[in-house]
Amino acid sequence: MERTSKVISISEAIQRFVGDTCASLAIGGMHMHNNPMALIREVIRQQKKIKRLITSPSGSINADLLIGSGLVSEVLTSYVGLEHLGLAPNFRRGVEKKTINLLECDEPFLVYGLQAGAGGLPFIPYPAGLELTDIPRVNPELYRYTTDPYTGKQVMTAAPIKPEVALIHCQEADPFGNAIFKGSEFTDRQMIFAADTVILQVEKVVPNLAEKYGSTKVNVPGFLVSAVVEAPFGCHPTSSHGYYTYDEGHLKGYLKACKDTESYSEYFKQYVTGIAEENYSQQIGAEQLEKLRQGGGVK
Amino acid sequence: MSEKVYSTSELMSCVMARHLKNGEVAVMGAVSMIPMAACRMAQLTHAPNLYYITGGSGAVNPYLEPMVPSSCDDELLRSDAALALPDVILLEGHGKRLDVFFGGGLQIDKYGNCNLICIGDWEKPALRGPGTVGLPFLPRAGRVVIYTMSHNAKTLIEKVDFNSGPGFLDGPESWSTKAKDLPGKGPALVVTPLCVMDFDEETKVMRLKSLHPGVTLEQVVENTGFQLVIPDEIPVTQEPTSIELEYLRKVDSAGIVRNM
Numbered sequence: 001m002e003r004t005s006k007v008i009s010i011s012e013a014i015q016r017f018v019g020d021t022c023a024s025l026a027i028g029g030m031h032m033h034n035n036p037m038a039l040i041r042e043v044i045r046q047q048k049k050i051k052r053l054i055t056s057p058s059g060s061i062n063a064d065l066l067i068g069s070g071l072v073s074e075v076l077t078s079y080v081g082l083e084h085l086g087l088a089p090n091f092r093r094g095v096e097k098k099t100i101n102l103l104e105c106d107e108p109f110l111v112y113g114l115q116a117g118a119g120g121l122p123f124i125p126y127p128a129g130l131e132l133t134d135i136p137r138v139n140p141e142l143y144r145y146t147t148d149p150y151t152g153k154q155v156m157t158a159a160p161i162k163p164e165v166a167l168i169h170c171q172e173a174d175p176f177g178n179a180i181f182k183g184s185e186f187t188d189r190q191m192i193f194a195a196d197t198v199i200l201q202v203e204k205v206v207p208n209l210a211e212k213y214g215s216t217k218v219n220v221p222g223f224l225v226s227a228v229v230e231a232p233f234g235c236h237p238t239s240s241h242g243y244y245t246y247d248e249g250h251l252k253g254y255l256k257a258c259k260d261t262e263s264y265s266e267y268f269k270q271y272v273t274g275i276a277e278e279n280y281s282q283q284i285g286a287e288q289l290e291k292l293r294q295g296g297g298v299k
Numbered sequence: 300m301s302e303k304v305y306s307t308s309e310l311m312s313c314v315m316a317r318h319l320k321n322g323e324v325a326v327m328g329a330v331s332m333i334p335m336a337a338c339r340m341a342q343l344t345h346a347p348n349l350y351y352i353t354g355g356s357g358a359v360n361p362y363l364e365p366m367v368p369s370s371c372d373d374e375l376l377r378s379d380a381a382l383a384l385p386d387v388i389l390l391e392g393h394g395k396r397l398d399v400f401f402g403g404g405l406q407i408d409k410y411g412n413c414n415l416i417c418i419g420d421w422e423k424p425a426l427r428g429p430g431t432v433g434l435p436f437l438p439r440a441g442r443v444v445i446y447t448m449s450h451n452a453k454t455l456i457e458k459v460d461f462n463s464g465p466g467f468l469d470g471p472e473s474w475s476t477k478a479k480d481l482p483g484k485g486p487a488l489v490v491t492p493l494c495v496m497d498f499d500e501e502t503k504v505m506r507l508k509s510l511h512p513g514v515t516l517e518q519v520v521e522n523t524g525f526q527l528v529i530p531d532e533i534p535v536t537q538e539p540t541s542i543e544l545e546y547l548r549k550v551d552s553a554g555i556v557r558n559m
Contacts, residue, residue, distance in 0.1 A: 129436075
């Protein structure tokens with residue numbers, strides 16, 4: 001009997017594995033790197049509603065674009081921004097105008113929470129001192145306290161995070177979903193381990209991945225992955241570590257487009273709703289993508 | 300005043316570099332071009348055994364040359380070692396691993412508390428900031444070096460609207476009760492485009508340490524939203540030496556820090 005390939009088209013992956021109302025969606029990547037943008041754009045095209053969006057400790061255009069699409073009800077995050085390029089306009093507007101509900105948290109909440117979710121732990125206690133911020137006060141539902149059974153002291157805890165679906169970018173995978181990160185993993189592996197369903201976006205499907213790199217480098221096991229989608233340059237306008245750098249000009253253009261509704265819907269039509277994902281690369285242009293591949297985007 | 304051969308951000312980088320001791324371990328987060336350049340320059344000059352970790356990338360001792368603006372860039376992975384992000388969180392939680400934590404905020408108050416969350420009330424913010432990421436670890440880091448590019452009375456204020464990076468809390472009393480068993484020694488240094496500040500040992504209030512060349516005391520007082528501790532003698536911040544500048548520009552050949 002043949003081993004089953006998990007490689008499917010991007011539209012089928014989102015159709016099959018993301019419900020019309022997704023209870024919680026985790027999106028990988030950190031700052032302007034390794035964002036699974038091809039999958040995210042397809043979620044928007046298919047108008048999947050997201051009850052809770054979960055970012056890495058630093059969300060970027062991945063979260064901002066989704067929030068701007070109006071499909072997100074609430075977001076669990078410790079940061080959404082475009083680092084040295086500025087604040088994230090749709091996130092900012094959504095929180096200021098209360099069109100999204102914000103579950104404010106810090107970086108360790110996401111890291112501990114995903115670890116707890118991945119390992120079936122009921123919660124993870126915080127080291128002392130992190131309760132001194134104002135965050136637990138504004139998010140009492142998720143930041144709870146218990147007694148340390150060893151010392152009798154009060155400790156703050158992080159709730160387990162178990163995303164219904166995680167959208168993750170890996171640089172390469174084999175047809176069965178075994179995959180590698182060529183650069184930083186950020187919290188992407190934790191998301192893969194904690195989620196019920198994982199859709200993997202990759203630059204390249206490589207039949208003999210473990211042979212190519214050695215199995216110790218392949219640290220995503222295929223049985224955690226539901227679908228593999230081959231999407232070259234699928235992280236654009238963010239980077240894919242080891243493959244290409246981020247498109248600073250495009251990101252700046254995005255920030256500019258977000259300034260008013262008209263230019264934003266124009267951006268949306270041009271890059272998201274008006275085209276199939278398979279045509280996205282064409283929209284950016286081969287020459288520009290080649291420049292990014294040579295690391296020419298920011299240097 | 301003679302014409303400056305260096306930029307203010309380069310001077311800030313030199314101030315931070317001098318603060319770092321040989322053999323220490325430092326960590327930083329997003330938008331940390333000035334601290335990154337400071338750490339690398341310190342390694343190339345007086346602190347060859349300094350270690351530094353550029354936050355989200357997990358890179359340990361990035362070689363940097365030429366430096367890049369993003370804290371998670373794969374260019375930073377040209378480094379001594381690379382950690383997974385959860386490992387960096389272990390180091391930040393441990394309490395004895397990190398000597399220096401670089402921080403900052405939309406607001407910084409007189410006790411060195413930082414705010415990256417919002418201006419105004421959290422429920423109805425006048426300005427929503429990006430979020431706090433790892434700043435809540437500040438009370439567990441050896442000492443905190445705070446920096447900002449905006450030295451004005453809206454950034455340096457009496458009390459932060461939202462505390463997302465604890466400094467000396469509400470002052471000496473709350474610090475000695477709430478933080479007495481914590482590993483961190485609190486904020487140690489504040490570097491701005493106008494001056495360098497530290498903290499008064501008794502009152503825990505920010506204190507002027509040195510004025511950058513060409514900056515007046517009045518300018519600093521006017522642009523600070525609380526009453527700074529002003530010592531009797533105020534030195535001028537030492538200008539970058541030619542050796543410091545040489546190494547800084549070797550690290551920052553693209554002028555990312557220089558042109559900030």
